[in-house]
Amino acid sequence: MTGAVCPLALLSAGTEATVADVRADRGMRLRLAGMGLCPEVWVRVQCADWGSLIVSVGDARYALSRGIAMKVLVREAA
Amino acid sequence: MIGIRIALAGNPNVGKTTLFNALTGSRQHVGNWPGVTVEKKTGRINRNGHTIEVIDLPGTYSLTAYSADEVVARDYILEEKPDVVVQVVDATHLERNLYLTTQITELEVPVVIALNMVDEAEATGCTIDRERLSSLLEIPVVRTVGTRGEGLDDLLDAAVREAKTSPHHEHIVGYGNEIEAMIASLVGVLAADKDLGDRYPLRWLAARLLEGDENALAKVKESPVSSRVQDILSGTDLDEYEAAMADRRYDVIAAVLPQVRTAGARSMNVSEMIDRVVTDRYLGIPIFLALMWGAFELTFVVAAPFVALIEAGLAWLSAAVAGWLGPAWLASLVGDGIIGGVGSVLVFVPNIFILFLFLSFLEDTGYLARAAFIMDRLMYAIGLPGKAFIPMLIGFGCNVPGIMAARTIEGEKDRLITILVNPFISCSARLPVYILFAGAFFGAAAGAVVFFLYVLGISTAIGSAKLFRHTILPGESSPFIMEMPPYRLPTVGTSLLHTWSRGAMYVRKAGTIILAGALVVWCLASFPFGVEYGSSESLAGSLGRLLEPLVAPLGFDWKIAVALLFGLVAKEVVVGSLGVLYGTGEEGDALSTALLADPGLSAATALALMVFVLLYAPCLATIATIRKEAGSWRWAGFSVAYGLVLAWTLSLIVGRIAPFFLGGA
Amino acid sequence: MKNVIQGVFGAVLGALYTGFGALQIVAVFTGPAVPFVPASVFWGFVLLVIGAVLLRGARNLSRGLDDGIVFVNVGILLSVAFGAIALLAAGAGALEAAIAGEAWSVADAITPAAYLAVIGAAGSSRGAEGSSGGSVQHDATHP
Numbered sequence: 072m073t074g075a076v077c078p079l080a081l082l083s084a085g086t087e088a089t090v091a092d093v094r095a096d097r098g099m100r101l102r103l104a105g106m107g108l109c110p111e112v113w114v115r116v117q118c119a120d121w122g123s124l125i126v127s128v129g130d131a132r133y134a135l136s137r138g139i140a141m142k143v144l145v146r147e148a149a
Numbered sequence: 150m151i152g153i154r155i156a157l158a159g160n161p162n163v164g165k166t167t168l169f170n171a172l173t174g175s176r177q178h179v180g181n182w183p184g185v186t187v188e189k190k191t192g193r194i195n196r197n198g199h200t201i202e203v204i205d206l207p208g209t210y211s212l213t214a215y216s217a218d219e220v221v222a223r224d225y226i227l228e229e230k231p232d233v234v235v236q237v238v239d240a241t242h243l244e245r246n247l248y249l250t251t252q253i254t255e256l257e258v259p260v261v262i263a264l265n266m267v268d269e270a271e272a273t274g275c276t277i278d279r280e281r282l283s284s285l286l287e288i289p290v291v292r293t294v295g296t297r298g299e300g301l302d303d304l305l306d307a308a309v310r311e312a313k314t315s316p317h318h319e320h321i322v323g324y325g326n327e328i329e330a331m332i333a334s335l336v337g338v339l340a341a342d343k344d345l346g347d348r349y350p351l352r353w354l355a356a357r358l359l360e361g362d363e364n365a366l367a368k369v370k371e372s373p374v375s376s377r378v379q380d381i382l383s384g385t386d387l388d389e390y391e392a393a394m395a396d397r398r399y400d401v402i403a404a405v406l407p408q409v410r411t412a413g414a415r416s417m418n419v420s421e422m423i424d425r426v427v428t429d430r431y432l433g434i435p436i437f438l439a440l441m442w443g444a445f446e447l448t449f450v451v452a453a454p455f456v457a458l459i460e461a462g463l464a465w466l467s468a469a470v471a472g473w474l475g476p477a478w479l480a481s482l483v484g485d486g487i488i489g490g491v492g493s494v495l496v497f498v499p500n501i502f503i504l505f506l507f508l509s510f511l512e513d514t515g516y517l518a519r520a521a522f523i524m525d526r527l528m529y530a531i532g533l534p535g536k537a538f539i540p541m542l543i544g545f546g547c548n549v550p551g552i553m554a555a556r557t558i559e560g561e562k563d564r565l566i567t568i569l570v571n572p573f574i575s576c577s578a579r580l581p582v583y584i585l586f587a588g589a590f591f592g593a594a595a596g597a598v599v600f601f602l603y604v605l606g607i608s609t610a611i612g613s614a615k616l617f618r619h620t621i622l623p624g625e626s627s628p629f630i631m632e633m634p635p636y637r638l639p640t641v642g643t644s645l646l647h648t649w650s651r652g653a654m655y656v657r658k659a660g661t662i663i664l665a666g667a668l669v670v671w672c673l674a675s676f677p678f679g680v681e682y683g684s685s686e687s688l689a690g691s692l693g694r695l696l697e698p699l700v701a702p703l704g705f706d707w708k709i710a711v712a713l714l715f716g717l718v719a720k721e722v723v724v725g726s727l728g729v730l731y732g733t734g735e736e737g738d739a740l741s742t743a744l745l746a747d748p749g750l751s752a753a754t755a756l757a758l759m760v761f762v763l764l765y766a767p768c769l770a771t772i773a774t775i776r777k778e779a780g781s782w783r784w785a786g787f788s789v790a791y792g793l794v795l796a797w798t799l800s801l802i803v804g805r806i807a808p809f810f811l812g813g814a
Numbered sequence: 815m816k817n818v819i820q821g822v823f824g825a826v827l828g829a830l831y832t833g834f835g836a837l838q839i840v841a842v843f844t845g846p847a848v849p850f851v852p853a854s855v856f857w858g859f860v861l862l863v864i865g866a867v868l869l870r871g872a873r874n875l876s877r878g879l880d881d882g883i884v885f886v887n888v889g890i891l892l893s894v895a896f897g898a899i900a901l902l903a904a905g906a907g908a909l910e911a912a913i914a915g916e917a918w919s920v921a922d923a924i925t926p927a928a929y930l931a932v933i934g935a936a937g938s939s940r941g942a943e944g945s946s947g948g949s950v951q952h953d954a955t956h957p
Contacts, residue, residue, distance in 0.1 A: 097361050097391060098213065104395040105211025106630070107245040111396075117421065118428050123525040123535060125428060125633060129244050132421075134522040136534060136629035425881055426867060426888040435863045436892070442856050443899050451902050454909035461913070597856065 077147070080124065080140035082116045088145035089113050095142040107131060108143060153312050154202045154229075158222060158253060159237035160246050161208030162634050164265045166190075167295035168237055169205040172305070196305055204231065210245070212252045213362060220364070226256050227349060232312035233259045235304065237295075240270035240277055241635070243410060244402055250286065251322045251398045257350040259311040262290045263304050269635075275412050282409040296640070324356070324397045328390060332356055335381055342372045360394060361387035420635040424519065433523040440516075442600060444507040448500050449584070449596045455499035463492040464739075478675070486671030486729055491664050495656070497581040497721075502652045504577060508546060509647035513639030517542055518631065525629060531611050532618035534558060534629035537567040541610060544574030545603075547654075548771045551576075552778050562622045568778055569617060569788055570610040572767035575603050578720040582762045585724050589741035590755040598756070606763050609795065666715050666722040670729045673711070689730065703761065703800050704754040713761070719768050757804030765796035817883065821875035823937050824886035827893070827930070828868030834926035835861030850924045857900075857927055864892045890934045897931020904928065 076091045090112045093100050103109065107128045118125040123136045135143075157165045169175070173192025190205040206222040213219065226234060234253055238246040253260055264279060283290040289307040293300035323329060335355035339345055345354070349368065357365035358378060369375050427436055467488045474480040511517055520542065525535025536558055544551030548571050555567040575583075583602055587595035618624070673689035692714070693707025700710050708730045716723035724740075731743040744750055766789040767775070776785040837851045838858035845853070871885025904923030911918035 097388070098363075101211060101213040101360065101362075101391065101395070103630070104399075105209075105213065105245070105248055106632070107248070109395050109399065110392070112399075117424065123522060123529070123629065125424065125522065127421075130242050131245060132424075132633040134518075134525065134535065134629070134631045134633055136525060136529065139630055422884040423888055423891075425884050429870075432863070432867055432870065435859075435866070439860045439863045439892075439896075442860065443896060446856070446903060447899060451906040454906050454913055457910055457913045600856070 075147070076144050078141045079114070079116070079126065079135070079143040079145045080119075080137050082119065082124075082145065082147065084116055084119045084124075087113065087115045087148040089148065090143060091146045092144040093142065094144060095139065099139070099142075103139075103143070106133060108133075114145065152200045152202065153233070153309060154204065154231040155308050155312075156204045156206055156226060156229075156231035156234045157237060158206050158226070158234050158249070159208055160210055160239060160242070160249060162632060163208065163237050163239035163242075163246065164295040165208060165237045166205055168263060168265065168293060168301075169203060171295055171298045171301055173203050194305075196309075199309060201305065201309070209249065211249060212256070213360075223364075226253070226258060231258065233261060233308045235261045235263050235308055237263045237265050237293075240264050240267045241273070241275075243277070243406060244399075247286075247402045247405070248398055250288070251401065254286075254288070254321050255350070255353045255356060257353065259314070260288050261304065261307045261311050262286070262288050263293045263300070264290050265293050265295055267292050268294050275410060278409045282405070285405050285408065296643075321352075322398050322401050324394050328359065328393060328397075331359055331381070331385070331390070335359070335378065338374050338377045338381065339369070339372075342369075342374045345369065345372055345374075356394065358382060359385075359387065360391040420515075420633075423636055424633065427516070427519050428522055433519075437520055437523055440511065441603075444504060444511075445596055445600050445603070447507055448504045448580075449599070452499035452503050456496055459496050459498065463488060463496065467492070481675065482668075482671060486667055487664065491660070491667055491725065492728065497584055497724075498652070498656060500580060500584060501577050502648055504580065505546060505652050506644060506648040508542075509644050510639060513637065513644055513647070515634045515636045518633055521631060522633065527611070528629075531615045533563055533566060533614055534560075536629050536631055537563060537614075540567050540571055541574045541607070544571045544576060546577055548572050548574065548576045548767060549774045552771065552774045555778065560624075562624050565779055565784065566614050566617045566622055568775055569784065569791075570614045572771055572775075572788060572792060573606050573610040573613065573764060575606040575763055576720070578768065579762055581721050581724045582716075583759055585727075585741065586744070586755040586759050589744050590750075590752040598759075602759055602763055605760065609764060609799075613791075613795075666718050667725045667729055670711065670715055670722075670726045674730055703757055703797070704749070704751075704804050705758060705761075706749045709758060713765065716762065717766060717768060719770070720762060723762055751808075753804055753807035756807050757800040760803045761796045761800040763796070764792055764799060766792045817875050817880075820883055820886050821872050824868045824875065824882070824889065825872035827933055827937065828865045828870075828872055828889065830930055830933070831861045831865030831868060831893070831926075833865075834930060835859070835865055838926060850921070850929070851926055857925065860896055861926060861930070864889055864896065867892060890937050893931050893934030896927050897934065900925050900927035900931070 079088070079090075082088060090108060090110050092110060093103055093108065095103065108114070112128060115127040116124055117127055117132065123134055124140055125132055125134050126140075157169055159165050169190065169192060173194055175190075175192050192203045192205070194201050194203065204225065206225055207219070209219040209222045211219070212223045212226075225231070234256075236246075236250055236253055238250070250260070250262065262283075264277065264282075267277065270277060279290050279292055289311060291300055291304045291307050293304055324332065332352060332355045335358060336351045339351045339354060345351070345368075354365055354368065358369065359382075369378050372378075427433060429436075467484050470483050470488065471480050474483060511520075517539065521535050521538040524538040528535045528537055537555070540551045540554040540558075542551075543554050551571045551574065552568050555564050555571070558564045558567055580599075583599045584595070587598040591598045670689065673692065674687050676688050689711050690707060693711040696710035696714060697705075697707045700713070705713070708727065711730060712723045712726035715726045727744070728740050731740060744755075766772070772785050772789060775788050776782055779785065834851060835858045837848055838854050838861065841848070841851060841853035842855055842858075867885055868889035871882045871887075871889055874882030874885060876882075901923070904925070907922055908918050910916075
C-alpha cells in the first residue's frame with residue numbers, strides 16, 4: 072500500500088483508497104465511525120461532482136458533501 | 150397479564166418500520182431512504198397472555214447522540230429501560246450494523262438480533278451462519294424477512310424469553326488493558342454517586358466519558374463526583390481514546406465476521422449501475438426533471454376520465470337531492486353547501502391518488518435518496534445540506550410531515566431554514582386549486598402551467614433559503630452525509646398501501662374540515678335571511694368586501710377574498726368555498742364554466758390567483774407544526790407574514806406581466 | 815462483440831430519440847409538420863433526455879469505456895418507462911372520450927414516446943443478455 076495521503080474529496084470517480092485519518096470534530100468522527108468510515112477502511116469513490124460525492128464503504132454507499140470529504144484523509148491504492 | 154416492552158432499534162433503512170408494521174399490524178409509513186421514522190412509535194400486541202408493547206425507534210448508526218433522532222433512540226433505551234431491545238440488522242451490511250450492536254450491549258439491556266433482509270444478502274451469493282453469530286455474540290439471532298412477515302413468531306418468542314431471563318451474558322467489547330483500566334477507575338469514582346448508578350450503566354457511562362461524549366459529560370455535571378471525574382479525564386487525550394475504542398469495536402467485528410459470513414462474488418450491481426447514470430454530473434438533473442414531469446403528466450391525463458366519472462356522479466346526486474328535499478333552504482344546504490363544497494374537492498381524488506402513487510413508487514425504489522444527492526449541489530449553493538431536499542420532497546405530499554422530516558438535519562440553523570421554506574413546496578392540497586383554474590383557463594396547456602407553479606414553488610423555497618441564510622440565520626451549512634439505499638422494486642401491495650394511507654387522509658379531510666368549512670361558507674352566503682344566495686348582500690359578501698381592498702390590486706374580487714380567507718383552514722377549501730359561492734353544485738364541470746363566465750376573471754388573473762394560493766400563509770395544520778418544530782410562535786408568525794407579503798408581491802407582478810405573454814387571452 | 819451491438823443500438827435509438835424530441839419542440843413554434851409527431855415542449859424535453867443518455871452510452875462504448883453499457887441500459891429503461899406513461903396517457907384519453915361520447919382515433923395514441931419505446935423494449939430483451947455478460951466487474955477484495 073503506497074501513495075500519498077490526500078483528502079477524499081480530491082479523488083476522482085472510480086478511485087479506490089484506504090482511509091488514513093478522519094480530521095473532523097468528535098461528534099462527526101463518532102458518527103462516521105458508526106457508518107463504517109474510520110481509519111484502515113477501504114473505500115471506493117463512485118461518483119465525484121461539484122458539490123458532493125458517493126463513496127462505497129464496505130457494502131454500503133454514502134453520499135458525502137465536499138465539506139466532510141475534505142476532512143477524511145485517504146491513501147490512494149496503488 | 151404481564152407487560153413486556155420491546156424496543157426496535159437499528160441502523161436507518163434496515164426495515165425496522167416494516168417489521169414493526171408486520172408485528173403490530175399497524176400501517177406506519179415506510180420508505181426506502183434513511184430516516185423515515187423521526188419519532189418513536191408504539192404498538193401493542195397480545196400474545197400467550199403477555200401484553201407486548203413494541204416501540205419503533207428512529208434508526209441510528211451509533212448511539213453517540215450526534216443528531217436529534219439519535220438522542221431519541223438513546224434516551225429511550227437509557228431512561229425508559231425497555232425489557233428487551235430488538236436490534237434489526239440488515240444482513241447485507243453486517244459490519245456497520247454490528248457496530249451499533251456493540252454499543253447497545255454496553256447499555257446492559259437484553260438484546261435480540263433480528264437478522265433482516267437475509268433474502269437480499271443471499272441473492273448476492275452471501276451466506277450467514279446465524280447460529281455461529283449468535284454464539285459468538287452471546288445474543289439470540291433470529292432470521293426475519295420483514296416484507297414477507299417471516300420469522301415474526303420466532304422473534305417474539307426469543308424477545309419474551311430474553312426479557313424474562315436474568316442475568317444476561319451479552320458479549321461486551323473489551324477495549325484493551327489500558328482503556329479498561331481507565332474505565333475501571335472511572336466506574337470506581339462514579340459508583341460513589343448512587344443516583345447515577347441507579348440511572349445509568351456505569352461502565353457505559355465511563356466509556357462515553359472517555360470518548361468525550363458531551364451528552365454523557367452533561368449527565369455527570371450535577372453529580373458530586375463530577376470534579377473527581379474531571380481530574381481523571383483532564384490528564385488524558387480523549388481523541389486518542391475515542392479513535393482506539395472505535396478501532397477495537399471494528400476489530401471485534403472483523404474477528405467475528407469471517408467466521409459467520411461467506412461473501413459472494415461481487416460485481417458492479419444493478420444499484421451502482423443505475424446510480425452511475427442518474428447521478429451523472431450532466432444528466433442527473435435532466436433525468437430528475439423528466440421523471441417529475443412524467444409524474445404530472447400522469448397526474449393530469451390519466452386521472453381525467455376518473456375525474457369525469459366522479460363529476461357525472463356528483464351531478465346526478467345533486468339533481469336527485471334537489472328532487473327529494475322539500476324546503477328550498479334544505480335543498481340549497483345539501484346541494485350548494487355540502488355537495489358543492491365537498492364535491493368540488495372530492496373531484497380531485499383521482500389526481501391526488503395518482504400523484505401519491507408515483508411519489509410512493511419513486512420513494513420505494515430508492516430514487517428519492519438519489520434526488521437528494523443530485524440536489525445537494527444546488528442545495529450547497531443556497532447554503533443548505535442536500536438532506537434538506539428530502540423534507541421538501543415530502544412536502545409535495547403534505548407540508549406537515551415535510552416539516553417534521555427536517556429533524557434529521559443536524560445543524561439547528563439548517564433545520565430552521567428547511568422548516569421555514571417548506572410551505573412554499575406545493576403540497577397536494579393546493580393541486581385542486583391549480584387543476585380547477587389551469588383546467589378552466591389554460592385548457593391543453595394546463596399541465597405546463599401546473600408544472601410552472603411547482604417550479605415556482607421550488608424556486609421560491611430556494612430563493613428564500615438563500616435570503617434567510619444571508620440575513621436572519623447566517624452561517625455555514627452543516628456537512629451532509631447520507632446513505633444511498635439499494636434500489637428495490639416495490640411490490641404493488643406496498644405502493645398501493647402507501648398511496649391509500651396518504652390518499653385516505655385527503656378523503657378524510659374532505660369529510661371533516663372541508664365539510665365544516667363548506668358549511669360555514671354556505672351559512673355566510675345564505676344569511677341574513679332573504680338575501681339572494683351568495684350575493685354581495687350576504688354575510689360572505691360583507692366579509693369579502695371588507696377584504697376586497699386588500700386583494701383588489703391583484704384583480705381578485707370579494708368571492709376570491711372569502712375563498713382565500715377560508716383557504717387558511719386547508720387550501721382545498723379555496724375550491725370548496727368557490728364551489729359554494731358560485732352555487733354550482735348541480736352540474737359536473739359547472740364551477741369551471743362559472744369561473745370562465747365571470748367577467749372579472751381572465752387567464753392572467755387566474756395565474757396570479759394560483760401563484761397567490763401557492764405562496765400565501767400556510768394552512769393551520771402547517772402553522773401549528775412550524776410552531777411545534779421551531780419551538781416558538783415567533784417563527785410560525787414570521788412564516789405567515791413572510792408568505793403573505795411574498796404572495797401578494799409575486800402575484801401582483803405575475804398578474805401584470807402575464808397578459809403580455811398570454812396575448813391578452 | 816456484444817459491446818459493439820449495444821453501442822450501435824444505443825447510437826441509433828439515441829439519434830432517433832434526439833431527432834424526434836427536437837421535432838416535437840420545433841413543432842410548438844411551426845405547428846405540427848410531420849405526421850404522428852405532435853407539438854409538445856415537455857415530451858420533446860423528455861425524448862431529448864433519453865436520447866442524451868443513450869448517445870452518451872454509445873459514445874463511451876466507442877471509446878472503449880465499459881460503463882457505456884450501463885448508460886445504454888438505463889436509457890432503454892427510461893425509454894420503456896416513458897413509453898408506458900405515454901400509453902397510459904393515451905388509454906386515459908380514449909377512456910375520457912368514451913365517457914364524454916367524443917370522437918377518438920388510434921392516431922392520438924401514436925406519439926414518438928410510444929413507438930420509440932417499442933424499439934427500446936425490443937432492445938431491452940437483448941440488453942438483458944448483454945448486461946449480464948458484459949457488466950463491469952470490480953475486484954472488491956479488501957486489502
